[in-house]
Amino acid sequence: MGVLNAASVVIPNRVLAGVRVEGPDEDTFTLVVRAAKLLGRAEVTSGGPVGVPRRIHILSTLPEAWANLLRETGAFGTGQLVLEPLHSAAVHSTLESMLAQDPGEGARDWVIGARVSGESGTPGIPSPAGAVGLSFASGGGLGVSLLHAIRSPAEGRGDLTQELRRWLGHPPWDPKAGPSQVWWSGASLPTGSILSGTPSGNPGSPPPPPPLPVADVASPLRPLAVLVEGATELPTDASFGLWIDWGAHHLTVREVRRHGPVSVEGLPRRGDAPLPLEPAAWTARDKIPLQAVSEGAYVSDARYLESLPFRWRLEADKCGNCGRWTFPPRGRCPHCGETREIDHGRLPEMGGVLETYTVIRKGAQPSEFDFMERALGSYAVGLVRLPGGIRLTLQIADSDPATLAPGQVVELVLRRLYPQEGAWRYGLKAMVRRDLPLDESVFQPSPPPPPSAPAAPRRQRARSPRTARAAPEGAPAP
Amino acid sequence: MVRGQRSVAVVGAAQTPFGTRPESAPRLLRDCVREVLSSVDKGIAPADLGAGYLATLGFGGWQLGDAAALLAEEAGRPSMPTVRVENACASGGSAIRQAYHAIRSGEVDVALVVGVEKMTDLTSRRRRFWLGVSGDTEWERLAGLTFAGVYALMARRYAMDHGPLEPALAAVAVKNHANGARNPHAHFQKVITAEDHDSSPLVADPLRLYDCSPVSDGAAGVILARRELAARFTDTPVYLVASGGGSDHLALQDRESLTSLRATREAAQEAFRASPFLPKDVQFAEVHDCFTIAELLALEDLGLAPRGGAGQKELAGDTSLGGSLPVNPSGGLKAKGHPLGATGVSQVVEIFQQLRQAAGPRQVPGAERALAHNVGGSGATAVVHLFSR
Numbered sequence: 033m034g035v036l037n038a039a040s041v042v043i044p045n046r047v048l049a050g051v052r053v054e055g056p057d058e059d060t061f062t063l064v065v066r067a068a069k070l071l072g073r074a075e076v077t078s079g080g081p082v083g084v085p086r087r088i089h090i091l092s093t094l095p096e097a098w099a100n101l102l103r104e105t106g107a108f109g110t111g112q113l114v115l116e117p118l119h120s121a122a123v124h125s126t127l128e129s130m131l132a133q134d135p136g137e138g139a140r141d142w143v144i145g146a147r148v149s150g151e152s153g154t155p156g157i158p159s160p161a162g163a164v165g166l167s168f169a170s171g172g173g174l175g176v177s178l179l180h181a182i183r184s185p186a187e188g189r190g191d192l193t194q195e196l197r198r199w200l201g202h203p204p205w206d207p208k209a210g211p212s213q214v215w216w217s218g219a220s221l222p223t224g225s226i227l228s229g230t231p232s233g234n235p236g237s238p239p240p241p242p243p244l245p246v247a248d249v250a251s252p253l254r255p256l257a258v259l260v261e262g263a264t265e266l267p268t269d270a271s272f273g274l275w276i277d278w279g280a281h282h283l284t285v286r287e288v289r290r291h292g293p294v295s296v297e298g299l300p301r302r303g304d305a306p307l308p309l310e311p312a313a314w315t316a317r318d319k320i321p322l323q324a325v326s327e328g329a330y331v332s333d334a335r336y337l338e339s340l341p342f343r344w345r346l347e348a349d350k351c352g353n354c355g356r357w358t359f360p361p362r363g364r365c366p367h368c369g370e371t372r373e374i375d376h377g378r379l380p381e382m383g384g385v386l387e388t389y390t391v392i393r394k395g396a397q398p399s400e401f402d403f404m405e406r407a408l409g410s411y412a413v414g415l416v417r418l419p420g421g422i423r424l425t426l427q428i429a430d431s432d433p434a435t436l437a438p439g440q441v442v443e444l445v446l447r448r449l450y451p452q453e454g455a456w457r458y459g460l461k462a463m464v465r466r467d468l469p470l471d472e473s474v475f476q477p478s479p480p481p482p483p484s485a486p487a488a489p490r491r492q493r494a495r496s497p498r499t500a501r502a503a504p505e506g507a508p509a510p
Numbered sequence: 511m512v513r514g515q516r517s518v519a520v521v522g523a524a525q526t527p528f529g530t531r532p533e534s535a536p537r538l539l540r541d542c543v544r545e546v547l548s549s550v551d552k553g554i555a556p557a558d559l560g561a562g563y564l565a566t567l568g569f570g571g572w573q574l575g576d577a578a579a580l581l582a583e584e585a586g587r588p589s590m591p592t593v594r595v596e597n598a599c600a601s602g603g604s605a606i607r608q609a610y611h612a613i614r615s616g617e618v619d620v621a622l623v624v625g626v627e628k629m630t631d632l633t634s635r636r637r638r639f640w641l642g643v644s645g646d647t648e649w650e651r652l653a654g655l656t657f658a659g660v661y662a663l664m665a666r667r668y669a670m671d672h673g674p675l676e677p678a679l680a681a682v683a684v685k686n687h688a689n690g691a692r693n694p695h696a697h698f699q700k701v702i703t704a705e706d707h708d709s710s711p712l713v714a715d716p717l718r719l720y721d722c723s724p725v726s727d728g729a730a731g732v733i734l735a736r737r738e739l740a741a742r743f744t745d746t747p748v749y750l751v752a753s754g755g756g757s758d759h760l761a762l763q764d765r766e767s768l769t770s771l772r773a774t775r776e777a778a779q780e781a782f783r784a785s786p787f788l789p790k791d792v793q794f795a796e797v798h799d800c801f802t803i804a805e806l807l808a809l810e811d812l813g814l815a816p817r818g819g820a821g822q823k824e825l826a827g828d829t830s831l832g833g834s835l836p837v838n839p840s841g842g843l844k845a846k847g848h849p850l851g852a853t854g855v856s857q858v859v860e861i862f863q864q865l866r867q868a869a870g871p872r873q874v875p876g877a878e879r880a881l882a883h884n885v886g887g888s889g890a891t892a893v894v895h896l897f898s899r
Binding site: 330331335339366387388389390391392393396397398399400401402404411413414415423424425426427433438449450457459474475477478479480481482 | 636638639641646648652653663667671711715716764767770
């Protein structure tokens, strides 16, 4: 902290977004990817798009070996990935090393800190809620913000939450201290304001507590954060988007994510009651024995890994002859048979349209998805039409099935799909963009298929005596 | 080739009762083979059999590999060449098609086709695994979809194109249950009402429990013979006059239409082109109603109803026994039951009995020409067979 305190850091351009763990299909890996994609899409109003960072620090529980998997997601461009362990010392040394750099023109580093409370690394155990913090540094400054929302009061000393509280000048939180609280702060920003998606903007949410006094915060890490601690009820239908106008230096924060009603309903359940928030309180029955899952549909590691370019990055073929897209890529155009003139590209993750969907009801799911059923009761799967006419079969993430409708616009996010043989398999799911209007084009009737059977036989009719007898009166003449 | 001239005769057909059966898969196979052999009017000797086709998914893995040898054994002709045919729910129809081709090629005179499936002796988890093995694994299954889910995607799209669907789905369920109540071999021999359908729990929106065929045990078998040899076995054969097959992408996402099965259309087209009669000449049909929506799609894809008009036909009672085109007089997959490998063969057992005017209380009066339609998975494969007296 000393070095940080001494540094007089100006934060001319900073992007901050927060992502919260919503369901049992999210974990550190998906959060980091989500964070990177949000950053990649974010815009610095004074400086255009964020662009590709030179280096990306990822402070998390992910082992270093996962760098390759992270890269496969296509979310990190060509930036150097530095995976570092998640504890205070590592956080500080990372920040210090960043501060020590000459923040020259074009110097762009990202820091993504991710932590899922209670994540044990054991597949099959649904993760409780957690959050990711991320930040973006650009040009002549540095910005670091750690946004760490947790629902589990099992956090101990020295974790990121407490660090953040210290940086914010807030006394350490005692889990026994009392009721849940939802609070945020932006008071020390020169002209900062949090304009959208705060709990106060949502009727029915708990009234926002007053901004914390942060004037005495010595840290240059400005308290630009949303912090949700131990809440049993999170802001209803909140977007965690922050839109901050900071004088001449615009900070545009596009989180982007909207939640449906969020409450403990979305958490793992034990029978009819919510599962306790503390994983330590879970019994063996709350965990899903993995070996029982492995009898499920089998996709070998080799196939899984070779499919990642199209599963995660939506790589597809475009026919050089007829111009149509094929997904997944097959090296052969199914429409015109072209095999040589095949171009490659990536389908867009944004702008898909939900064409049709279903809700797999409790008890009807394939055995691989018992963990979803346990956590959510039921889940939705739909066909999403992407620009270019490609359809994808995707689970629909974070959605109350009752709110789904054909025509909804979705974006694709990486989530846990299912566990197999001790490891999670990840894939894309669709997340409904409730901020966008319905795409009515899906309501155009399907084009009629060609006729099923010939209205009249094409060949000359010749009848055997038996069939001639069987032919009814009025049968078409030969 | 002269259309219909080289047709193949069905000279024997029988099935075990469908339902939750106490017998094991090998036992169902044994019982079925005996019944099929004894169903031949003038008798048949094991030595008469030239080839055997076993249709089974091997549900539960009871004998996943090389199971066809068991058929030869049970038929009393252990050296008979046999093969297992697997096209998911279309295994039975596909096995009949293989036998049909073998006989028409002149290589085989008489073929035994048996379909068998034992589905109810698994734990819930294992059953849910096996129920999904025939859908597209990488995209559909591993997005969490079930077969009901895939058909539900089609149903919702169908409703978007053609309007409210639930009354028509209920009509299919009510009608097929009514037929099943007249079939002593049916899994469900119970009449239901539209209210029963509408109040049953959702399985995969918009499909309800009563839109789904059951998980059943059972076996069904037929004996096919070269037409010229039929008289050796029976005086009242039923003729398999044309066969058609078709395929489509395994995954729904890759198909051109969500409301029409190309595999069915291709199969119907091939069958009718080779047949002496047209769709309008079909007097009744056994179609693949694994879900109620599937019966609507089938009627349209087979050319038995106009596009978008199958529901109206169902609601008007045209497809009921006594209607202008009875569909699934056996009760269909919905009520008779759906033991995967046995299903397509069982359709032919029904047609054999109907065309011989031996279907008892569910007899389609004066039936002379019939169609069997068997679909694999969610429409990745399909077989259509045409029969005449």
